[in-house]
Amino acid sequence: MSTPAARIADLLEGVPTPSNPRPARYPDPAPVPPPRPDGPAVTVTVVWGDLVEVPADLHVTGHYRSVVPDAAELALDRAISGGPRPLITEHTRLGWIDAQLGQVTYFPCGTGPVRSAAVVGMGPMGTLTEPRAVQLYASLLGEAAAVGHVTTMATVLIGAGTGNLSVGQAGRALVRGFAAALASMGPPTPPPRLTEVLVVEVDRLRAEQLLLALTGAAANQPQVRIRQELREERGGLLFVPSAAVYALTALSGLARPADAAAPGGPDPPVAEQALSAVLAGFEPGIRDKVREQLARLAEVARTDLSLTVRGPTALQDGSVPVRMSVQSGTGGLRWAALTGRATVPERLVPVDTDLLRELVGRLTEPTVEDARGLPGLLSRFVVPTDFQRLLTDDATVLLELDRDTASVPWEFLTEVQQAGVERRDPLAIRTQLSRQLRTTYSRVLTEGTADGPLRALVIGDPGDPETGLQLPGARSEALAVAARLSALGVQVSLFVGAANSTRQPGVEPARRLDVLRALLCGRHDIVHYCGHSAFDVSGTGRRSGWVFADGLLTEQELALLERPPQIVVANACYTARLGSAGPAGTHAGAPDAAGRSPWGNPQAALVPSLADEFLRIGVGHYIGAAWRIPDDQAVTFAEEFYSHLFARGPGESEPTVGAAVRAARKKLYEQRAREEQEGGADRQRWSSWAAYQHYGDASEPFLTSGNPSDRQGDGGGTAS
Known part of the structure; x- marks a missing residue:
């Protein structure tokens, strides 16, 4: 797959390089058997209205794997959820909905038009072809018919909303899938109680198009009867x-x-x-x-007729996120995208491994020249052409990555520069850009934030000064962060410096056992760490964690957390020595038998590895720096992040972590521009904004109720 002679310089000069041919497209399932005409029948009625306003025994929407609800699914989620945690959204974030193709997951309901709710799995985004949609609909109708109390089912045209199928394709799949399911229920099986399916469409013109599509598709399917009248219910709209x-x-x-x-x-x-x-x-x-x-x-x-009308750009915080999945695979990178309007099916980008490794290496703590010239190449080299148009500031961008693709510095993504067009700021500056790791485990369900003040644990400079791991800048950052959080009404527990280092007056030293006690017993909402991070390659497996003078604090110790913090911020330096945590001279992130990312140096893989450990124990958001950050800029990022995390005016919605990360990145980016005008910026200051990686759902609010000042209780914020 690799071509040793290929270099980044060749791509910059327009020299072509060999690449592997594209493999076959995502395989379609085997075709369903022809339906039997002697089975029971079902009547399909097209309804113009709002799904949750239409009375039925069962309400169903489609669900992509790992994608939080939006559009009709979000409306259904809100209709069935009585508390602050929307059920389907929370189950998705916890990884509890497998969403295999055709798999139906049920949710409890209260009173109202929605008496019973379910979602049917659509598989990974980008993989829903028409034959797979036929299987989905066959599975859905068979499942619903088996539920004894269901006589009417309300659903939407699954696959044609935020899917990659046209109305005609999805309508055809519905009819064929329903016919196949009904054929399997033929004599001598008793006919099901389910006799009517309501296919609800909120937009009037699409409802008319849907009725025509279903009528044409059912012309030769007598067991699937389409009512010719368009039924009207509450909530119908006419979009622009x-x-x-x-x-x-x-x-x-x-x-x-x-x-x-x-x-x-x-x-x-x-x-x-x-x-x-x-x-x-x-x-x-x-x-x-x-x-x-x-x-x-x-x-x-x-x-x-269909028109695309582009109105004024909506505020990004309220827009539908653009979700992109980037997975390593045979022959290159596999991409899929889900926007508010459509799903782009999977694309394969053949990638030369040597070139990508060199590109990642040069964009990890890059020189000023590379930070200027290589982001455009990153977008052209690894992003499919039809995906590049999605890299705009119209919406939040969520990147679903595996451990390999997480090593790529995606924060440098930018729009492909067109000749004569003014250069724009990078995507991560113009909008919220966050990461999510594709893992095999589920996030832990934790209690919401407790009443009273928010609580934070701040750890600074815990390394052993006798082995050269003392960081005065980390000490200053910890003190500044503690002061800032206290001013915001947060109750702070502060640990600074190793026990054998210069003591900070009135502050406890950062011993590993004391910090672990605070973590396990303190129920903290935020944990902020300033110090060294490293892999532990001295044992049998590959572990990573935070370096203390008396050892490495890893997932093994943190796994005991009953209530993981919501946010972990780690301004953690890349460590070349592990002190007592491992053999002297061990290179952090050195490759071992457990495997390593095929792209980029070990430093680029450090933050994803740390994020993986913390997300594994249930942390909702992990924010880490992928390379060394100047001390003053680390403080600036932290102060800006926390200020925006708690900023909310009267009547405004709760702040999101993604918006706070974007604001902090932007602060460093603008600071760099000012420094350049005043005489230039060194390589660390030029691109420090791009070093910060956010793992988590950018659109997820942090506070559950009220402002921090509303939750202070009698004690207010203190640093101890």
């Missing part, structure tokens, strides 16, 4: 693109010839007067062309 289609259809009708006026429309003189008023502002030549094209458009049915 559909409204534009209706308006354009009406306008085109005015341009019909006088002898071909639409039945029931205005008389020709009235139509001509209205059309002339609309076109009055155009030049004569344009008016004639518009009339001509409108007359042609008048012959097109509105259900055959």
Whole structure:
């Protein structure tokens, strides 16, 4: 797969390099057997309305693996959730919904139109083809029919909302899947009680398109009966693109010839007067062309039309996240994307391993020249062409990564630069960009934040000064962070310096046992660590953790946490020696038999490894620096992050961790620009903003209720 002669310099100069051919596309499942016409029948009714407003015995939406609910699924989630934790969202974040294709997961409900709710698995995003959708619908109908109390089921057209299927493809899959399921229930099996399926669409034009698609698909499927009337229920909407289609259809009708006026429309003189008023502002030549094209458009049915209307960019904090999955695989990188409008099926980018390794190495603590020149190459080299258009500031970007692809410094992603177009700021500066690790374990369910003040544990400079692991800057950062959190109403436990180092007056030393006691017994919401981090390669496995003078604090000790912190921030330096935690001179992150990332140096793999350990024990958010950060910039990032984490004005929604990380990155980025104008910035200061990686759901709020000041209780914030 690799080509030793290929270099990054070759790509920058436009020299082509060999790559492996694309392997076969994601395999489709075996085709379903032909349906039997003698089985029971089901009636399908298209409903224009809001799914959760339509009465039914069972409400169902589709669910992609590891993707938190949005659109109809989010509406269903809110309808069934009575507390502060939306059930489906929380189960997704905990990894409790397997979402195998066609697998149905049920959720309890209260009172109201939604009496019973479920989601049906769609598999990983980007893999839902029409044949797989047929299997999904067959599994769904078979499951629903087996539930004794269900006579009516309400669902949406799964796969055509945030899916990669058209309305026609998804409608065809529904009919074929339902027919296959009904055929398996034929005699002598008693017919199911389920006799009607309501397919709900909130947009009026799409509801009309759906009715036509289902009617055509069921023409030769007598057991799937499509009602020809569009049923209306509460909550139906007309989105901007559909409204534009209706308006354009009406306008085109005015341009019909006088002898071909639409039945029931205005008389020709009235139509001509209205059309002339609309076109009055155009030049004569344009008016004639518009009339001509409108007359042609008048012959097109509105259900055959679709428009893409780009309105003003919505505020990113309230927009639907763009989720991208990047996984290492045979032949290169496998990508899939899920946006608010569509899912992009899987793409394979053939990648030369040597080139990617060199690129990751040069973008890890890069020189100023590399930080300027290589981000554009990163986007062109590893991002599929049709995915590059998604790298905008319209929405939060969530990257689902495996341990290999997590080594890539994705924070440098930028839009592909077009000739003559002004260079824009990197994506992670313009919007929220966060990471999620694809793992085989589930996040632990923890209690919400307790009443009273938020609690934080701050650890600074715990390394052994006798082995050269003392960090005065980490000590200063810990003190600054403790002061900032206390000022924000957080109750702080502070440990600074090793026991054999210079003591900080009034502050306990950072002994490993004392810190572990505080972690296990203190119920902290935030843990902030400033010091060295390293791999432990002295044992049989590959472990990573935080370096103390008396050893390495790892997941083995932290696994005992009953209530993991919500946020862990680690301004942790790359460590070349482990002191008593491992053999002297061991290189942090050195490759071992347990495996290593094929791309990038060990330093690039350190933060994902640490994040993996903490996410494993249930930490919701892990924020770490992938290379050394100047002391003053580490303090700036921390102070800016915590200030924005707790910033909320009257009536505003709860702050998110992703927004706070973006604000802190932006502060460092703008600081770098000022320093450059004043005489230049060194390599660390130039790209320190990109070193910070956030693992977690960028859109997840941190505070559960009220401002920090509302939760101080009688004691207020203290540093001890």
